[in-house]
Amino acid sequence: MDITIRIGGEAGQGMQFIGSALAGIFTRRGLHVFTHQDYMSRIRGGHNFYQVRFSDRPVRCSREKVDILVALDGRTIEVHRDDLDPRGIVLYDERMTRSSYPEPRFKNIPFLALTEELGLAPIMANSAAVGAILGGLGLGLDTYAPVVDELMGKKGKEVAASNLRVARAGSDHVDKMVWPGHLRCGEPGGPPLLLLNGSQAIGTGAVVSGCRFYAAYPMTPSTGIMIHIASRAKAHGIVIEQAEDEIAAINMALGASFGGVRAMTGTSGGGFALMVEGLSLAGMTEIPVVIAEVQRPGPATGLPTRTEQSDLLFVLHAGHGEFPRVLFAPGTPEQALYLTNKAFDLAEKYQIPAIIQSDQYLADAEWSYPKLDPAPLRCLDYRDRATDGDAADYQRYRFTDSGVSPLAVPGLSPRLVVVDSDEHDEEGHIIEDAETRRRMVDKRWRRKWPALRAEIAQPLLYGHDRPELLLVGYGSTYGIMHDAVDILGENRAAAMLHFSELWPFPDPALGDYLNILRQARLAICVENNATGQLARLIRGETGFEFPAFLRKYDGRPFLLEPFMDEIHGLIGKI
Amino acid sequence: MALSEKFKGQTPAWCPGCGNFAILNVLKRTFEAMHLEPHEITIVSGIGQGAKLPHYTRCNTFNGLHGRTLPVATGLTLVNPLTRIIAIAGDGDCYGEGGNHLLHTIRRNPNITLLVHNNQVYGLTKGQASPTSVPALASKIQPFGNPSEPLNPLALAIALDCGFVARGFAGAGGLPHLQKLITMALEHRGFALIDILQNCVSFNKINTFHWYKEHTYFLEEGYDPGDRQAAFARSLEWENGIPLGLFYRREKATVEDRLPRGDRESLTAPPFLSAAAVADELGRFF
Numbered sequence: 001m002d003i004t005i006r007i008g009g010e011a012g013q014g015m016q017f018i019g020s021a022l023a024g025i026f027t028r029r030g031l032h033v034f035t036h037q038d039y040m041s042r043i044r045g046g047h048n049f050y051q052v053r054f055s056d057r058p059v060r061c062s063r064e065k066v067d068i069l070v071a072l073d074g075r076t077i078e079v080h081r082d083d084l085d086p087r088g089i090v091l092y093d094e095r096m097t098r099s100s101y102p103e104p105r106f107k108n109i110p111f112l113a114l115t116e117e118l119g120l121a122p123i124m125a126n127s128a129a130v131g132a133i134l135g136g137l138g139l140g141l142d143t144y145a146p147v148v149d150e151l152m153g154k155k156g157k158e159v160a161a162s163n164l165r166v167a168r169a170g171s172d173h174v175d176k177m178v179w180p181g182h183l184r185c186g187e188p189g190g191p192p193l194l195l196l197n198g199s200q201a202i203g204t205g206a207v208v209s210g211c212r213f214y215a216a217y218p219m220t221p222s223t224g225i226m227i228h229i230a231s232r233a234k235a236h237g238i239v240i241e242q243a244e245d246e247i248a249a250i251n252m253a254l255g256a257s258f259g260g261v262r263a264m265t266g267t268s269g270g271g272f273a274l275m276v277e278g279l280s281l282a283g284m285t286e287i288p289v290v291i292a293e294v295q296r297p298g299p300a301t302g303l304p305t306r307t308e309q310s311d312l313l314f315v316l317h318a319g320h321g322e323f324p325r326v327l328f329a330p331g332t333p334e335q336a337l338y339l340t341n342k343a344f345d346l347a348e349k350y351q352i353p354a355i356i357q358s359d360q361y362l363a364d365a366e367w368s369y370p371k372l373d374p375a376p377l378r379c380l381d382y383r384d385r386a387t388d389g390d391a392a393d394y395q396r397y398r399f400t401d402s403g404v405s406p407l408a409v410p411g412l413s414p415r416l417v418v419v420d421s422d423e424h425d426e427e428g429h430i431i432e433d434a435e436t437r438r439r440m441v442d443k444r445w446r447r448k449w450p451a452l453r454a455e456i457a458q459p460l461l462y463g464h465d466r467p468e469l470l471l472v473g474y475g476s477t478y479g480i481m482h483d484a485v486d487i488l489g490e491n492r493a494a495a496m497l498h499f500s501e502l503w504p505f506p507d508p509a510l511g512d513y514l515n516i517l518r519q520a521r522l523a524i525c526v527e528n529n530a531t532g533q534l535a536r537l538i539r540g541e542t543g544f545e546f547p548a549f550l551r552k553y554d555g556r557p558f559l560l561e562p563f564m565d566e567i568h569g570l571i572g573k574i
Numbered sequence: 575m576a577l578s579e580k581f582k583g584q585t586p587a588w589c590p591g592c593g594n595f596a597i598l599n600v601l602k603r604t605f606e607a608m609h610l611e612p613h614e615i616t617i618v619s620g621i622g623q624g625a626k627l628p629h630y631t632r633c634n635t636f637n638g639l640h641g642r643t644l645p646v647a648t649g650l651t652l653v654n655p656l657t658r659i660i661a662i663a664g665d666g667d668c669y670g671e672g673g674n675h676l677l678h679t680i681r682r683n684p685n686i687t688l689l690v691h692n693n694q695v696y697g698l699t700k701g702q703a704s705p706t707s708v709p710a711l712a713s714k715i716q717p718f719g720n721p722s723e724p725l726n727p728l729a730l731a732i733a734l735d736c737g738f739v740a741r742g743f744a745g746a747g748g749l750p751h752l753q754k755l756i757t758m759a760l761e762h763r764g765f766a767l768i769d770i771l772q773n774c775v776s777f778n779k780i781n782t783f784h785w786y787k788e789h790t791y792f793l794e795e796g797y798d799p800g801d802r803q804a805a806f807a808r809s810l811e812w813e814n815g816i817p818l819g820l821f822y823r824r825e826k827a828t829v830e831d832r833l834p835r836g837d838r839e840s841l842t843a844p845p846f847l848s849a850a851a852v853a854d855e856l857g858r859f860f
Contacts, residue, residue: 027860028860192860193860194857194859194860195859195860196859200859204855204856204858207847207855208847208852208855208856209846210844210845210846210847211845212653212836212840212845213649213652213653215649232855233834234834235851236847236851237834237836237840238834239652239653239833239834239835239836240833241648241649241652241829241833243645243678244674244675244677244678245674247642247645247675248642248644248645248648248674248675248678249645251638251639251642251645251646251649252645252646252648252649252652253649254638254646254649255618255636255645255646255647255648255649255650255651256649256650256652256653256654257649258636258646258649258650259649259650259651259652259653259654259836259841260653260654260836260841261653261654261836261840261841261845262845263649263653277639277642278639278642281638281639281642285636285638337856371856371857372856372857372859373856374849374852374853374856377852379844379846381844381845381846383844385841385842385843385844387842391612391613391632409654409656409841409842410613410616410634410650410654410656410657411613411614411616411634411654411656411657411841412656412838412841412842413613414611414612414613415613416612416613416632416633416634416635417634417635418628418629418634418635418637419635419636419637420629420635420637421621421637421638421639422637428635429584429629430584430587430626430629430637
């Protein structure tokens with residue numbers, strides 16, 4: 001069983017409600033879910049959709065072919081009917097689409113009338129749609145109430161109870177209809193799975209890493225991280241501040257980190273551009289900070305609500321001057337959780353900026369997991385929190401073999417913490433002499449580098465261990481490459497090489513990935529951008545030249561069927 | 575009163591005769607008079623001649639970027655209540671590069687004292703017009719004179735209902751008065767702005783030390799800083815005499831009152847969650 005439901009309509013019609021309700025119900029029933037959202041940069045109108053793929057096996061990407069299309073307006077049918085599987089069905093209410101469709105696979109269900117008959121508000125017609133789907137799939141409404149309770153939150157039990165009545169009406173209606181047998185679930189079992197998206201995962205990673213300060217300026221698609229952390233702020237005493245701009249956001253985070261707490265900021269490409277000066281300040285002052293950069297297509301305002309992987313080299317090279325940084329690009333919410341934790345750990349351990357790069361696709365896509373294991377989380381405090389000591393005994397930038405100097409908390413002891421954006425001496429005071437400058441550069445950069453680089457994991461090889469066909473990517477292309485390898489692996493030696501820890505670049509001498517790249521008959525570099533930034537990075541760091549590329553830069557994520565077609569096209573050329 | 579060694583810092587790299595020396599001395603005297611220890615103070619500064627000041631005394635210091643003084647100080651005060659936070663900036667630093675931060679810091683009202691060393695000219699970059707320069711000021715990059723009107727920082731701050739708005743003068747006769755203003759500002763709960771007029775011996779040949787001496791006067795005894803309308807009117811005075819003193823004061827809620835500020839205990843302990851709390855965070859998505 002592998003079913004894709006796509007819900008389309010105008011912004012504000014409630015696609016998100018239907019999609020979230022279904023995804024929540026499926027995971028409670030132990031079904032594996034992958035969802036993704038496609039929305040326009042507007043609050044009302046336009047055309048948006050929410051796609052839910054679910055299966056009894058793990059699913060990691062979206063398919064193009066739709067089994068059940070839910071049309072809340074006529075445009076949804078126009079836009080998506082060509083994606084409908086030959087055996088798929090369309091659920092619509094002719095009053096909402098303003099036209100009817102005679103073919104049997106078009107199921108006209110009076111969502112609005114069913115709601116009105118119960119004397120309820122038209123917006124609850126969305127529950128009729130949810131009920132109809134659950135009824136058709138044979139899943140029943142047992143898990144409907146708790147999920148809607150949660151979605152409705154403060155709106156209260158009465159609203160949830162009304163929604164349940166509408167859902168039941170939708171379900172009853174479908175019982176009297178012909179529903180295709182291949183779109184029934186049978187009796188799925190299994191313990192409930194959890195469901196989270198990339199932004200919730202990064203936010204959770206920050207919370208469980210002891211982040212106490214998050215400042216940001218709202219910017220799609222990064223705002224979800226701030227929303228999640230804000231939702232946990234009261235429980236953990238986290239200061240959340242909406243800055244006047246991204247320049248203020250990163251400087252506030254640096255002020256807070258200087259003050260003795262773990263601090264973070266987040267933004268998208270345009271906001272990150274404003275943070276670049278502050279990034280360099282973090283490098284010079286050696287103040288730990290974690291920055292989430294959630295990409296959307298550029299340049300400039302680009303496509304504000306869509307996805308792209310086009311900021312890799314920008315973020316990697318951002319900041320005037322030379323200083324070490326960490327750059328991670330998780331491919332899944334699970335990786336996002338652990339890599340955010342690792343970003344905090346390395347930022348604090350080496351007193352450097354650490355950047356988590358995500359994108360709209362990963363930010364909004366929901367994945368299901370049996371559980372999230374706390375065991376791999378690393379929570380070690382590297383600050384010097386002593387409450388005594390003499391001012392004379394402490395130098396913020398003391399020269400050490402590791403390049404890392406003790407980081408004290410201002411005000412906790414008589415020791416003075418002096419940091420400067422100018423080049424400085426061990427005490428933190430301004431200098432201009434050549435010798436101190438050279439030694440400070442060595443301290444900040446050269447001494448820290450070997451240990452920092454040794455922290456970086458090798459890229460993940462999934463599939464055949466000596467692949468002929470190798471898909472190589474980073475960040476959010478993990479899911480599509482993984483599922484493609486599962487399909488390709490049925491009749492050839494195929495594998496995925498996924499980079500999630502991008503800088504320091506994984507040392508090829510510590511693993512086998514360069515040999516695997518060289519020995520593959522066809523290594524394809526998969527990127528959600530136009531210019532092949534990962535391929536350039538790999539060539540620069542290893543000398544390896546990719547023979548083939550698969551790039552997408554229309555603002556949309558890769559979808560499984562066209563992705564497979566393109567891979568087969570590339571295979572055919574060799 | 576002779577100054578003790580407690581606040582003796584690096585040797586200043588300022589021009590002889592610079593108004594910064596007077597401000598530095600007043601600040602040290604204020605610390606001594608308030609019985610503060612160096613580690614009980616944090617000076618956050620930006621870039622400019624005045625911004626080098628924390629190096630010339632002894633205290634916790636964040637000498638950051640041009641214009642970014644206030645966001646750094648805000649982040650610090652929101653997590654760490656252990657030190658008195660003084661932000662030091664110049665007219666270009668605070669009213670130009672960091673102008674937006676000033677507006678929003680006033681709105682937040684954090685417990686920070688901002689001293690703006692206002693000499694109406696750019697010093698560090700050698701003589702260009704600043705946001706407070708008069709139109710008559712010409713420079714190598716303003717060959718037609720300064721084409722912009724000067725900013726009035728006091729009127730701006732009073733318009734935004736900033737809780738403490740004052741003007742001082744860094745020169746003979748003004749120093750005890752300046753010390754009093756700084757002391758009041760440090761004791762004020764909330765954001766305090768003191769615009770300090772100072773001479774630039776190298777680049778401002780219009781607003782010289784003597785020009786300031788001749789054109790400034792102290793707000794009269796009995797002036798009521800609680801009257802915002804009157805304060806606004808007085809803040810507009812310039813051509814016929816520049817008032818010095820506390821123009822406006824109003825105590826109100828600070829941003830630290832509204833957010834879960836850290837305390838000494840939270841700063842001495844590692845920041846981590848209990849195992850149960852971590853399990854709860856990871857289990858929230860079922």
